[in-house]
Amino acid sequence: EAGVTQSPTHLIKTRGQQATLRCSPISGHTSVYWYQQALGLGLQFLLWYDEGEERNRGNFPPRFSGRQFPNYSSELNVNALELEDSALYLCASSLLGGSQETQYFGPGTRLLVL
């Protein structure tokens, strides 16, 4: 069974540009989560999508947005990139989106903003 996949593995952008990160959940999983791991800030929850709807977001500005497609894959968009957006972005999926489910993580996308 394939795990969570993410693309691209690495992304280099300049300040002010937009970045689009993609995630495919484990087959059969309907919920997708995005987390940011920035140097010195630890792993922080960004967004949760389930059945195509945004269910919850973390303490991030509106320029962090995303969507979930009918096949349950997801995109994370970061507009007006800032230097501090440089981080590892991790996507996770869970089976049904219920509380107390195991979340499985992808390999991440490393975003570098110059």
Add this chain to the structure above:
Amino acid sequence: GIQVEQSPPDLILQEGANSTLRCNFSDSVNNLQWFHQNPWGQLINLFYIPSGTKQNGRLSATTVVTERYSLLYISSSQTTDSGVYFCAVEWYGGATNKLIFGTGTLLAVQP
């Protein structure tokens, strides 16, 4: 909000040694998971353990909900065990499905 703290922050072991990693949380939790982050950044699921004890090979974990802590035991450590170990909780008093990660323990196993 809930605080999730891990100890020790860093740990250096010789191959073959045993270790215990601790995760303390300041409030009731619905969910607790242990992860190993390898040098390439991949978070690998180790345990889903909101309570009780589980074992998987050389690894075992125990969560004591009444005392708000979880322990991860690594026996006969190998160099491939190196990396950062995170615990993550789903806070009972917070938003569901949002994992709150601890500060991590950096483990280095020397040959």
